Amino acid sequence: MPLTRALVALLVLAAASAALADEPAFQPARIVSRFEAPQEPAGGAGPASLQRANLQNSDPGLHMWSEFFWPVKPEAGKKQKTTIWVINRRDKVIPAGTIVSIWANKTEQPKCGETGDVNYKLPELLPLQTKAIKASWKMPETTGKAKVAIFLDSACTVFNEFYWFNTVIWSTTVVEAGTKYAFLQASKGPDWIESYDFEPKFPPGNSTSKANIRVFNLGTAPTEAGVKMGVYYDLSAIPDNVTSDCTYPGQISVDLPKIAPGKTKVVPVEGIKVPNRNDANYLALYVYMDVTCKLSPAPNPGYFSSGARISSGPGAVLASLQPKGQRYYPVKTTPKTPKANETMTVKVKIANLGDADGVVGRVVIFTTAVDATDAVHYDIGRCDPSLPSLYNGLTFSANTTDLVIKAGKSKTVKITDVPVPATAGWFGLVAVPDADCINEVERSLHWLPVPYNAFEVVAP
Incomplete structure (x- = not known):
């Protein structure tokens, strides 16, 4: 079993609450290019994984990730924004001039050479080098559904043909300018960034730990004080109707501070119980926002926020x-x-x-x-x-x-x-x-x- 998977660029849509599930405007989105996904090592898999065919035979080696798009419900005539990270995974230098094109409402699949509503030229990228783009695009003046598209290498200078996995298109809903709301989402960086958000970084089994969760307000208005975040460290403890019932505080309940629109706050979560290492080697957290429904009719699942490798005890790493x-x-x-x-x-x-x-x-x-x-x-x-x-x-x-x-x-x-x-x-x-x-x-x-x-x- 190989240790890397070319899972290509795909759009992650974090489901909103049951009451809002049919509203595209309330589906937070970001680009996740999971070229690799660590798996349990199989016997003898290590050397074999290093002798596989070069992945560039089937993959352009240019990948992108993004932060969540803000605001989650874009306003008519206003901008939607995100940070896009572009990474060169090839064994060659990518010359300056590769273009990332973005359309606010693209009804057809983009083609090589098309110019977006906004276009960003990348600098030279050495192998394994990353470039962050602070991207923004103006939404249509009319309300209703729109299809936002991002095309990495739109001029097809890295490869002379279109690749479906370097383009993402998603539907959103444009609302009237001035629409005010708050919407919270737990957020972390791209999967390739080792965040070490736990204290201690490698919590021992059968102990308690602290996590620092980054909470992003994807709305257009500041949050109220006292909005609660529910955190689960045991997947089996999450109720089936957790996104439709406002009475589940989580295994740990945290009062969130006020968060301005488009801003993030790092929120400490104390008292996380770490599993026995005989049962698990990785600690995962599952986060639900607004569990008492101060902002909306039902809680919304925050994105899986963070994880930690479980250690046998304190020591040097x-x-x-x-x-x-x-x-x-x-x-x-x-x-x-x-x-x-x-x-x-x-x-x-x-x-x-x-x-x-x-x-x-x-x-x-x-x-x-x-x-x-x-x-x-x-x-x-x-x-x-x-x-x-x-x-x-x-x-x-x-x-x-x-x-x-x-x-x-x-x-x-x-x-x-x-x-x-x-x-x-x-x-x-x-x-x-x-x-x-x-x-x-x-x-x-x-x-x-x-x-x-x-x-x-x-x-x-």
Whole structure:
């Protein structure tokens, strides 16, 4: 079973309350391009997943995500907005000039070369690089249904034909200008961003934890004080009629602050019960907004907000943190563009995400295909003493350091004499800190990610 799925760009519509379910205006939407979806590793799946055919044979390697579109009910003649993240997953540089086109009401499938109501030109994108676009488009002057469309690479400069998975079209309802309402939605960033919204970041089984949930007002009016958010940490505890009955406060009920239209507030939620690690390795939260129905006739399900990997207890966790808004991690080579068949030095910024000091230990460096970095990222076989021989055919190097990193701090670690691939081109570079899991708690963590980036090899 492969560890990545080309699930392509699709539009997520978070269902609203039962009373509003037939109202397209009350269906919050955002773009979710899930190129990869981590799964339970199957026996022997790791090496096989790295030897698969290059995904670019069937996929353009240019993907987009977005924040929820605001307002959820766009007003006639007014703007609807969102942030769109575009990511290059190819093993080639995408030159500047790729266009993202948006139409406020597109009745037919857009075609290559069409100009949108608004158009955004992307800068040059290196492999694994992300560009955020603050997008907005003016809605029609008339009320009623409209079909908003977003076309990534509308000039078809990356690929010379239309791909259905780089276009999204959805129906919404335009309301009269000046229509005032509040609508709350729990929101998180794209799936590729490691958010670590829990305190502690990796809560131990059979403990209580705190989550910080980002709540977005998708309406045009500020919320009232005292609107309640219901949070469930046990899926089986959610009543069947939770979206039609105003008497279910959630396993935890939280009073929300006033939130201005188009703004977000981070809301702390205390007292979350973490399952026993024998029963689960991942903690998920399910959020319902306005559970006492102050804003609307029925509660609305906030988007699944956050999740945490369950640990065996407190301790050090050696990993890394992503630069803001980027898919990759801080891993660099010296020289920046090493020559094929030579050696290079790799510098990786390693962070201790746990709550105790920890030793970096043995660091293993892999180079592989750019589009395989996610497979290595989640399926590296960390803590396996056979690393790196487990992954035959990959370029690798290993070094050991007794460097200690304090809890919550980070240090840059240098690995010398790393072999450079034998051919020129772009490659993925993956670093595995504490490959032997000297820090015992790391053995208990499910899908613990490791830092990766892309780098270019040049001919000698």
